Amino acid sequence: MRTVGVEEELLLVDPETGEARARSGAVLARVAQDDVDQDVFEKELHEQMLEFATHPQSDMGDLGAEIVRCRKEAARHAGKIGCAVAALATSPLPVSPAVGIHRRYQWMEEQYGIATQEQLVLGCHVHVCVESDEEGVAVVDRVRPWLAVLSALSANSPFWQGKDTSYSSYRSRVWQRWPSAGPTEIFGSAQRYHQRVADMLATGTILDEAMAYFDARLSRNYPTVEIRVADVCLHAETAVLVATLARGLVETAAREWRAGREPADHSVSLLRLAAWRAARSGLTEVLLHPAVMRPAPAETVVRALLEHVGEALADSGDLDRAQESCDRLLRRGNGARVQRELLKRTGSLRDVVVECVRHTQT
Template structure:
């Protein structure tokens, strides 16, 4: 029988850009004709989804192959693929949504929010067979989600400006009505009632529009961790997958042991997310449990110790340490982008990093 955390998968969103100028190009359909990928909200975006895996090596190989498929397909048309929360031209020019009935309905309903939703995320799917437990797990892991965001930050630029944020994607998406930390729910029935109310009220049109930072998947027996920016360096994606799966595993063990569900005011959880989006690893992060600000490195180390038993049980502890050390050494993508030069140079560097796989 498949247990909690036995399987993991990743969905990556990408920008389609002009291979010379680095500007967004509404050319997803051309790319999709020759790539193992799916359309996304905008015509300048595509998405890949890995198969279901049990080990990190196979997951990485799968994601690398899908990136190669996108890079090859885009290159035939003078285009490039970028894995990052935003590119500098994100939000500069409204683009038409991909020709899909659902996307067109969203554009009519949400207007400017859709126009500016030229952002890309990385989502980790962790197997959780029991949906009641999946809801409780999202509540148990939510205090750690801003730390995952801080590791992934890759969106300092928007509408041609340096926003001052490490993850401006987080700020853009925060305006949607169903975004943010998972709510105080403890059963699938409660969760489904909330979703049904949101649909019936017309706030959202379907369950797939619940965009909590972690949620029970609308389609699969998984917990979906959705807080992270897309990452140009594939090693960072693998690190996020390892940490997210370990968080879910530890949360399930706490749930099985009957430990009380953690309490944290939503305002502090939202503040912790904002803090991570603002400074990434370059400052302090908020600990919603102790209600204090701590250096980002301290919070990361606390996360590592929290999930160490789950990582060691899967022989992934050394891998996680190695990947994290590499990330700390090179700096976050947001930090590296600010060292790259012009906006064009930023995007071309991101495209090269994405293609490296």
Template structure:
């Protein structure tokens, strides 16, 4: 795994669920775990519910170095959680869950809970956000149009939320279905310019659909905190290697998109209706089912769409020296399955939700030493 210094920079944020180590039930201990992590030199973000924490990687040019950090951080945060009698799970919805989650006691999160009611209290949803460095916010909006058609494939690849409340949901990514209840979440619109993005955001704020710009939950957005385009479509992947794979693919798409912008080549025009249909297929069937080729308008297995994606960004992957890693990681993923397949297999083996929790706990620290 290489990554030359002139390649675009990339960073990853992973959200994790804190659980009771015996029952697998969500454990409202994020403040305690974050305090321990702080003493260990790790800054954890508190998420909407007290059962979640979020890690943020440093900025990287080399995917191999990013993977090393993701693995180290997962292990260290898991150790901090264990110190408070909690497990750390890379899972996008809790396999076993109470009716409501306690909301983190910060003024902003309490205001969100008051405004949005049960949507906030039924959260516990964990995603993965990939940031790729771009020159400015205008560029972030424009390059997002080139990423947009690939979002369903990225979702299918990382799907990791098949079990909820102790039962199969029938979906590979139930998080994606639940997440879209928020008025500002899901597939982004096609945006001709930054001014169009800002106009829609201003309208959502004026209407009360969002309380601030950080509540723009579209799956692509210009980051409010960093000079990056932020891609937010993914479930938190089961393993650190899958998160690094996701980052490599997204950096490849953004790299090729920037080249298309420079060459005056327009992005594929995909309607919102077709994109939502492709999202549903990705959420329902995951990597092992069929998806939609949004350019050719045909039904294609998601594995074939992933191969198509890799071919389309191969020049960028070769230049960043990520092609070998991506090829190997996809082959491993196809063999063992993503988080969704692993969850379902664990539950069907004996019908014991404890087996699902154990499988997820193992995957969370797979390769982490």
């Protein structure tokens, strides 16, 4: 059974006004005082962000329980300094992002300017273990067409600087401002993958290997494929669904590789269009069907993903739970839909944030 770990980035907000607060250093100081979660929480690019990482889990129920626990612990630590945490992929209210003082972050701000200053976006990264770099690159090559579907399921960033963007995942559009971000061509081997990263480093455009911001990549620190397309999900259940489907995609891709099946030869241009469509539509309109790269209803495409990974999910015992979770998500809508419905009901972005603070721990 492949193990899975999840990294989530949470937004620090004022519990009364809903405004983002640059207090990650103070929260981490409280964590250090407790001396229990120091290996779980860490800083991110902006001071309004707090990241946590779960331990590798083979059982999705255990993974879900740990995500909920980490979210509640983040809320507890933040609460001690008068903050709250919200699983929102962008701040609905206007914000002036504060770049952290770490040397790496200062280099990024100097090199990339406003693109760094505006990167107050919060994602969910899923790590799925692989046996080798060769298997990992074979997986990266074969999951490419399906990643936009994960983006649509997780979409949770409709608002930017106090305005509706008309996107379901505006986070993903902001993320594309990094020079190395986005879908990749087919690598074909681990040697070609590593050579491509080395060539990128040699340009001086990125600081290190960790800045190869591919949609799916080999982890620098763990024996995993890291899938990086998802918004941080409003509900923990959705994060577990994304992780479940990610593991299903990795296992399915590895089986295809071992069986000698070639990856779908979709161009990067088409993959970028699929990613844009998912960001724009979420689950409300059409997506590009990964098999043919033509428009199809979002629900049809989600069902196609479930069918594609169905055998792997059945073998891991996750199929029924994944189907039920997909059904609930399609009925309720993703985080973007929930946020828009909250705004329609309350008429206040402040109330949207306050309500999403509650959703974050459920």
